[in-house]
Amino acid sequence: MQQRYIDVEELIVAQATPPGASALAIVRLAGPGCVDAVAAGFQRPERLREARGRSLVRGTFIDPRDGKPVDDLVAAVFRAPESPTGQDQVDFMTHGSPAVVAALVDALVALGCRRALPGEFSFRAFVAGKADLVESEAIDELSRARTAEARAAALRRLGGGVSAEIWRMRSELLEILAACEVLLDYPEDEVEGGLDGRLPAMRAALDALSALSAAHAGARLRLEGARVAVAGRTNAGKSSLFNRFLREERSIVSGEHGTTRDWIEASVDLEGIPLVLQDTAGLRSTTDAIEAEGVRRSRLLLDAADLVLYVVDGTAGLADDDRDFLEARPDALRVWNKTDSAECGPVPAGFHPVSALDGIGFQDLALAIVAKLPGGAGSADGLAGERQAALVEAARASLSDAIASIEAGEPLDLVSLDLKAASDSLGELTGETASPDVLDTIFSRFCVGK
Ligand SMILES: Nc1nc2c(ncn2[C@@H]2O[C@H](COP(=O)(O)OP(=O)(O)OP(=O)(O)O)[C@@H](O)[C@H]2O)c(=O)[nH]1
Numbered sequence: 001m002q003q004r005y006i007d008v009e010e011l012i013v014a015q016a017t018p019p020g021a022s023a024l025a026i027v028r029l030a031g032p033g034c035v036d037a038v039a040a041g042f043q044r045p046e047r048l049r050e051a052r053g054r055s056l057v058r059g060t061f062i063d064p065r066d067g068k069p070v071d072d073l074v075a076a077v078f079r080a081p082e083s084p085t086g087q088d089q090v091d092f093m094t095h096g097s098p099a100v101v102a103a104l105v106d107a108l109v110a111l112g113c114r115r116a117l118p119g120e121f122s123f124r125a126f127v128a129g130k131a132d133l134v135e136s137e138a139i140d141e142l143s144r145a146r147t148a149e150a151r152a153a154a155l156r157r158l159g160g161g162v163s164a165e166i167w168r169m170r171s172e173l174l175e176i177l178a179a180c181e182v183l184l185d186y187p188e189d190e191v192e193g194g195l196d197g198r199l200p201a202m203r204a205a206l207d208a209l210s211a212l213s214a215a216h217a218g219a220r221l222r223l224e225g226a227r228v229a230v231a232g233r234t235n236a237g238k239s240s241l242f243n244r245f246l247r248e249e250r251s252i253v254s255g256e257h258g259t260t261r262d263w264i265e266a267s268v269d270l271e272g273i274p275l276v277l278q279d280t281a282g283l284r285s286t287t288d289a290i291e292a293e294g295v296r297r298s299r300l301l302l303d304a305a306d307l308v309l310y311v312v313d314g315t316a317g318l319a320d321d322d323r324d325f326l327e328a329r330p331d332a333l334r335v336w337n338k339t340d341s342a343e344c345g346p347v348p349a350g351f352h353p354v355s356a357l358d359g360i361g362f363q364d365l366a367l368a369i370v371a372k373l374p375g376g377a378g379s380a381d382g383l384a385g386e387r388q389a390a391l392v393e394a395a396r397a398s399l400s401d402a403i404a405s406i407e408a409g410e411p412l413d414l415v416s417l418d419l420k421a422a423s424d425s426l427g428e429l430t431g432e433t434a435s436p437d438v439l440d441t442i443f444s445r446f447c448v449g450k
């Protein structure tokens with residue numbers, strides 16, 4: 001059943017820090033009057049009750065059910081509207097043992113709070129106008145970012161730069177829409193040139209939306225990452241290459257053919273892109289049942305990967321099997337390995353020369369991998385979410401239609417429809433005109449405590 005976030009009057013509580021033991025944990029509480037509601041749990045209730053907004057109060061929290069102390073803690077008290085959620089809010093900093101956190105949350109529930117749904121604090125901040133949807137989604141992205149670059153980009157989105165641009169565009173489109181409707185309502189006062197004077201502003205907005213749309217793939221790649229599988233015949237040096245990218249001896253390397261059987265994967269940060277790199281079993285036909293199963297699984301993995309690195313042993317040269325593979329997978333990135341060896345043959349056209357043994361060519365290979373991934377050439381500064389990208393694209397298409405209609409001298413009611421559609425899409429993006437269902441879906445993706 002889908003959970004609704006509508007009731008923002010209830011007092012909600014959740015652990016805001018990750019589960020598990022740590023030095024400190026934060027238990028977050030929000031809702032109108034929540035400070036008074038839980039003051040009874042404080043050994044000296046008046047200290048919490050009388051605390052000013054944005055102040056810290058230290059004290060012992062007592063479980064109201066048995067009168068036993070839960071923890072000696074610090075409460076950061078916020079008063080509406082000056083709090084992250086816009087509501088009265090208390091962030092309890094406790095000792096970070098799971099038992100303490102569980103006991104404190106239970107005590108707060110006994111005092112009249114309920115456990116928060118995922119993303120419910122963020123939802124309240126959205127309702128209070130503390131953050132629009134683009135910023136709220138950036139909070140979620142910030143917690144999911146796996147590389148420094150993705151984190152920095154989410155922080156910039158959280159700073160509201162993109163939001164401000166979208167709000168500005170929307171209000172401009174609404175203004176043009178209003179002008180359009182005046183022309184429709186009072187055709188007798190026909191203004192010279194109709195909406196022609198608005199075309200430069202509309203084209204500027206179109207350019208901005210096109211740029212935002214084009215930047216999506218780059219942002220998505222830097223947030224979500226990609227799967228890159230290393231393939232090739234046995235002994236090509238796949239595991240050696242895999243280990244070099246990881247900077248650790250993770251996969252077993254040996255001169256024996258068919259060393260890797262179970263595929264192995266690991267996360268690496270490549271030029272700010274979180275990659276899952278997969279080492280696979282060398283491709284050959286074999287009578288060994290276990291190795292054959294490894295080859296079968298490797299092939300499945302290659303089909304699912306975003307990019308395949310196909311490694312050829314330069315000392316062995318290109319074999320028919322290599323040619324067959326590359327013919328079937330022309331999108332694979334070709335790697336010519338073992339260039340350090342005196343026996344290594346000349347590098348065929350289209351191959352990236354490397355030596356997994358001494359690392360030569362790896363910087364260029366890394367850049368080639370990035371360039372080959374969808375969005376790799378872009379930056380992290382677009383909107384990363386699929387919903388967001390679809391809305392930007394919808395707004396762009398509607399605005400483009402509106403411009404084309406004006407240029408072709410089409411009736412203004414057509415233009416008005418397209419302008420309305422464009423501004424509605426932008427409104428959904430910031431959340432201004434998003435439906436409750438959409439909001440539920442977005443916020444329920446967040447973690448509890450966010
Ligand atoms: N000279 C040289 N030898 C290499 C290089 N890369 C790998 N080798 C050697 O080639 C042999 C095979 O390396 P692996 O990394 O195990 O090859 P693989 O492709 O994973 O092989 P399988 O798991 O059997 O499919 C080992 O003896 C490595 O030391 C290289 O760049 N230069």
Ligand SMILES: [Mg+2]
Nearest residue numbers: 238239259260
């Ligand atoms: Mg191997």
